[in-house]
Amino acid sequence: MTGRVFAVASGKGGVGKTTTAVNLAAAMAEADRSVVLVDYDLGMANVGAVLDVRRSSATSSAAHQNAKRSEDVDAADATLHDVLAGEADTLDAVADAPGEFDVIVGGTDIEDFGRADPSKLRDVAEDLRAEYEVTIVDTGGGLSHDTTVPLGLADDVLLVSTPQVAALENTEKTLELARRVGGDVEGVILTRVGGRDVDTPDAVEDLGVPVLGAIPEDGAVADSEDAGEPLIVHAPENPAAQCYRELGYELLDESPPLSFRDDEEDAPAAAGAAGAFSEAMDDEEPEQRSLLSRLTGGRLG
Template sequence: MSEVIVVTSGKGGVGKTTTTANIGTGLALADKKVVLVDADIGLRNLDVVMGLENRIVYDLIDVTEGNCRLKQALIRDKRYDKLFLLPAAQTRDKNAVSPEQMRQLCEELQQDFDFVIIDCPAGIEQGFKNAIAGADRAIIVTTPEVSAVRDADRIIGLLEAAEMHNPKLVVNRIRPQMVKKGDMMDIDDMIDILAIDLLGVVPEDEHIVVSTNRGEPAICNEQSRASQAYRNIVRRILGENVPLMSLELEVGLVDRLKKFFGL
């Protein structure tokens, strides 16, 4: 059975594209045939995050306008042979495609792929409406900040109004030490406020910056904690029941001193 999942957030810069890239790669590693669709027309980025920017010939708008066949625009990722990318157009804007065209595109892709993952642009305008048009379900990415959580709440409301129910939450860039000090909202706080199901928690991790620099999805890095979190998310999408990983860092010298003084 084929599924179309949109990755959205409202606010920009919370990690939609990184999440899309890692979930998609993870699903491909689990032997699923996956296509990543960059719906951010005019501000494409999924191609550079995936390291596929040099292989673009045709893009999404070329497909919807009939300049090429869908298969011609799909870029096969040579590292993971079940993974494909449909890049966004860079020289056009969000109005170059309609929700109806996106719906048709998703239907066509569904015939060939197990998973269609759509990277939604920030905002709630045309680009958002296009991105969710053909999706069966949504993943909402947020960070533990008031602005990101507020925007996530608005997106949940808009998805509800568009009859897309039961979105799942990914909390990105959580910093366990700040949570411990009471200076960052924890998972329970955010679930309590947003009242939706949790799909996963990704800790802040420098490996993400390095892997984006290189154009290699972090999910392949065994050492990275964020990568572990993404692998867990992928298993949950595939229906496995995986417990949340512990966000506790190894006990450092300061912690040991604190314990000694009973603080």
């Protein structure tokens, strides 16, 4: 097997990068792919803080079944930092996440950062590429070596930004970095769309890459993280969850299940949150398009 690697990146923290990575993993797992999410933010690993990660001695994952356990670190406790320190094999660190996908979390102690060797990140990605159909890499925010490596090794780089001008300016720097290291940027995902954030379409256009999706501002996102679940699992019919679902399926070149297809009665919140932004990007009649199409100005859906 040669799986596909997506790197989810942003120019700064706090724009919804990890939330996006988590929910894309859940959406692609729902699409019947074997998926692993890896926290590549070596300094501020936080995937484990928003997901109820569980170790399982009996799992259906091919990676778990075939893993060769290292004697250096207890497989029940291994993290990505242990792998990068040479104290565990890549598959030792795989755990279960709500949403039927696997996850590798990072260590959270300052000592973990000091002993991790970022040069081994590429080897980790190749190990996972051989075991999973989809690997989603949650990169560190900003510009650093451990951010640069996944931008260059991924098949597709997904940029995440709010529509605010300052965030988009930082996103442009990440875009430039990705191109310098040979990364293939698929496009940008806009989060927290709504309210005062709908008046910057020019700044979005200036990036020169497709807008893959727009996720409306939604309090249910914080609720899902408090519950340790992806939004797609916690509130599957929520407007933001539907946007993430459609985006995940679209990235796999598939259509979401009929049970989750939107209509005007099911998705008023999503349309209201991001509709003004969409209209600024495209003047096509919204009722003639899918939810994802409406929110991305007709670029998808």
